[in-house]
Amino acid sequence: MKTDTQLQQDVLAELKWEPSVNATHIGVEVKDGVVTLAGHVDSYAEKWHAERASQRVSGVKALAVEIDVALAGSSTRTDGDIARSAEQVLQWVSFLPPGSVKVLVEGGWITLSGDVDWEYQRQAATNAVRYLMGVTGVSDQIGIKAKVSLDTVKSEIEAALKRRAKTDAQNIGVEVRGNDVTLTGSVHSWSERELATLSAWSAPGVQNVWDKMTVAY
Known part of the structure; x- marks a missing residue:
């Protein structure tokens, strides 16, 4: 079990290791395994990569993000420009x-809505x-159409977990209600944890x- 000080050092090191993040602009605080990131970054993409880098560190129980996106003058664009760019790039996916997928932009924050057939399509958007x-941010409000019965989904998910999560599969519980899947247990x-959720999302419907x-170290 890592101490909070060790965990803080590991998160800082991982942020410095991530080439898409300027770690000098991000502060890290840790209390009882909960990591808080604070500071300012130049783009939403950098903020997202900082979150992902922190989650990769062993021992992180939860992550709180208090990072602001402070766009440089050359990066500032109107909501109309961002909306048009977003619509165009989605047409090429x-x-x-x-x-x-529909696009709404307010204050640089993109909200995506609509319906797709699969989770990988939502991630692609x-x-x-x-x-x-x-x-400055992205909200994913895209829904997934239910196109098949979920009667056999539970067994399919459990089989996928055994293939991907290996030893942890036996510790993960799967509950299916309608079109919703709840994962419980520990990894x-x-x-x-990410493999388990991806396995669940891969099931049709x-x-x-x-x-x-929970993450048990």
Whole structure:
């Protein structure tokens, strides 16, 4: 078990190791395994990568993000410009059916809505707009259409967890209600936790995945 001081040092080191993040602009505080990131970054993409880098560190129980996106003058764009860019880039994403995702921009913050068939399509949409210049944040409100019965989803998810999460699969509980999947139990790392949620999202017809798992180091 890492001390808070060790965990803070590891998170700082991981932020410095991540090439897309300027670690000198980010402060790290740790209390009881809960990491708080604070500071200012030049883009939403940098903020997102800082979050991801921190989650990779073993021992992080939870993450609080208090990072502001402070755009430089050359990066500032009007909401209209951002909306047009977002619509154009979404048209070039081969995974997305035309017109399936709608774009709303307010104060540089992009909100995506609409419906798609699969979770990977929803991820493709958010990935496409995350790196646009002038973006201060992205809200994903895209729904997933239910197109098949979920009678067999539980067994499919459990089989996928055994293939991907290996030893932790037996510690993960899967509950299916309608089109919602709830994952419970414990895993040994954030990567195992992410594998479990990705396995659940890969099942056809799943609209929501509720992650109630804990990370036990």
